[in-house]
Amino acid sequence: MNVTIVGxxxxxLGTAIMLAYLGYQVTGLDYDEEKIQGLRDGILPIYEPGLAELLTAASPNLHWTSRYEDAIPQADFxxxxVGTPPLxxxxxxxxxxxxxxxxxxxHLDGxxxxxxxxxxxxxxTGDWVMRTLEEHAALYATSHYEVVSNPxxxxxxxALGDSLYPDRIVLGGSGWATERMRALYAPLIEQNFEAPAHVPRPRGYERPALVETTLTSAEMIKYSANAFLALKISYANEIAGLCECVGADIHEVTAGIGLDHRIGTRFLAAGAGWGGSCFGKDTSALISTGQDYGYNMPILRAAMSVNARQRSLVIEKLQKHLRLLKGKRVAVLGMAFKPDTDDLRDAPAHDFIARLCQLGATVVAYDPVAMPRARTEWGDLHYLEATSAHAALEGADAVIVATEWAEFRSMNWNEALCVMRNRVIVDARNIIREPLTVPAILEQIGRDHPHSSFLPASALPADKVGA
Ligand SMILES: NC(=O)c1ccc[n+]([C@@H]2O[C@H](COP(=O)([O-])OP(=O)(O)OC[C@H]3O[C@@H](n4cnc5c(N)ncnc54)[C@H](O)[C@@H]3O)[C@@H](O)[C@H]2O)c1
Structure with missing residues (x-):
């Protein structure tokens, strides 16, 4: 079976490489010629762990083009x-x-x-795609083309583990098309492919659930799933705020909540809130769809506003100790919206840097992989780049941990803090667990750092902070 991936x-990219790995002939099509030329040369345009190795393994089955006429006529699927960014x-x-x-x-060929x-x-949208095809396909015959929603x-x-070993596969559509999709996905459904050495099948994993439904329900499943995950995070953040008021520890609270199987521990991490290209966009889209039908969605609106509040809170925690930010040097560790990606879309770090600059601070930022992308995508921001986390901290008055990269988790914080001018840390991802032995102010989200020798952090006047 021939597969073409548009975008x-x-x-x-992940879908193309995975399907090629499963043995299909796959053509990746993108109108960005530079991206396509890079892929022909074996250069990935994004950072995703393990993708380069899978690209090498699957490359005999992969073809790249920027021309629709080269990729559409022969494709079975x-x-x-393509992207669907928010307006x-x-x-x-x-x-x-x-x-x-x-x-x-x-270029459909009949x-x-x-x-x-x-x-x-x-x-x-599935129905709208069908109508658009009807209007624009020269050789259109309804019995020959079918639209399936496969969120x-x-x-x-x-991404690789999620694609090769999914919880579920959702197929929205009808008739022969979903049947052929089942055939295409048979290796995933049966799990009878040889797992790549670097992405082993998780212990105990058997096979994904298959959800066959209508186009409309499949589209609804995707939005509702993302909005639910977003509101779960916002819920944890809202509870974290109250933990700070009453002196409880959000880690212990969410662990206690999550042990109930009906709730589960995942997506309950309090911090700077969600970011990325999906949660905010999809939650807004669901709210807007409700509006189109005169249907209010107050829970989702609240999830959005808690997320926005969370970002402001991080800067407020900094201001609480530094007061004036004008003339201060602030290190921002992490720029990507989450670890193990270079994706900068709707990243909290962007808002932190923008706000810090607005308040007159000098920002020194560091990210293990996203800095080259930030050079092109964050042209609106003014910040200095550091070559390492340690270099970012040198001479800084404060540091914000914006992304929970493993590198920041495993860093020797006591050693790293020594190079700062003042030691105010806003750990917006709650990653610092080790006892702090050097004088410092440490703010976390929804908890007081239990080992800090200077608790409560707010007890130290700003001019007494630091070495
Ligand atoms: N990124 C995620 O984690 C994720 C997860 C689940 C679902 N999604 C959804 O998947 C979709 C794609 O997201 P993404 O993050 O891969 O976007 P992306 O921006 O990384 O990729 C989109 C690609 O489509 C190409 N493109 C745009 N218009 C084109 C056209 N007319 N012809 C050919 N190529 C075109 C762009 O050049 C780009 O390479 C979105 O709807 C998103 O909401 C994303």
Whole structure:
């Protein structure tokens, strides 16, 4: 079976490489010619752990092009994986999708072909894609083309494991198309492929659940899943705020909550809140869809506002101790919205840097992988780049831990803090667990650091902080 993937970003690239690894002939199509040329040369445009190794293993089955005429006519399955970023009113921008679907339509060749929506699209988009094909395909015959919704649930940073060993596969559509999708995904459904050495099958994992449903319900599943995860994080953050008021420890509280199997421990980490290209966008999209139908969604609105408050809170914690930020040097550790990715979309660090600059601080930022991408995508920000976490801390008055990279977790904080001018730490990801033996003010989210020798942190006047 021939597969074409339209849009070779975080989702499309992973899908293309995974399907090629499973043995299909796969063509990755992107209108970004530079990206395609890089892929032909074996250069990945994104950072995703393990993807380079899988690309090498699957490369005999992979082809890359920027021309629709080279990729659409021969394809049995055409996966649409283009971006659907948010518009200012919260609705997703469907311009990329529309342009991709129109281009696909022009090159359909009259044989049975399945158009698979993997992009996260508003409810009803599957039907709209079908109509767009009808309008623009020269050789259109309803019995030959079918649209299936197959939402993607991968998480950046663990995309390969999520794709090869998913919890569930959702197929929305009808008739022969979902049947052929089942055949395409048979190796995943049966789990009869040889697991790549660097992405082993998790112990105890058997096979994914298969959810076959309508186009509309599949689209709804994707949005509702993301919005639920977003509100779970916001719930933890809201409880963290109250923990700070009453002197409880959010770690212990969420551990205690999560042991109830109905709740579970995942997505209950209090911190700087969610970021990335999906949670905010998809939650806003669901709220906007509700608005289109005159249906209010107060729980989701609250999840969004708690997330925004969380970002402001981080700067407020800094201000509490430094008071004036003008003329202060602040290190920001981590720029990507989460560890193990270079994705900067809606990253809390962006808002921190923007706000710090607005308040007159000098920002020195460091991220293990996302700095090259930030040079092109964060042109609106003014900050200095550091070559290491240690270099970022040198001479700084304060540090914000914005992303929970393993490198920051395992750092010797007592040693690292010694190079700072003043030692105010806002650990917005609650990663510092070791006892602090040097004088410092440490702010975490929803808890007082139990080993800090200077608790409560607010007890130290700003001018007495530091060595
Ligand atoms: N990133 C994630 O973690 C994730 C997870 C699940 C679902 N999704 C959804 O998947 C979709 C894609 O997300 P992404 O993060 O991969 O986006 P992305 O921006 O990384 O990639 C999109 C790619 O599509 C290409 N493109 C855009 N218009 C095109 C066109 N008309 N023809 C050919 N190529 C075109 C772009 O050049 C880009 O390479 C979105 O709807 C997103 O919500 C993303």
């Amino acid at each position: 070779t970003g975080y989702v499309g 055409i996966f649409v994986c 200012p009113d919260g609705h997703p921008n469907l311009a990329y999708l529309e342009s991709a679907v129109r281009s696909i339509a022009q 044989k049975p072909q399945i158009i698979v929506n993997k992009s996260t699209v508003p409810i009803g 993607e649930f991968l998480r950046e940073g663990t």
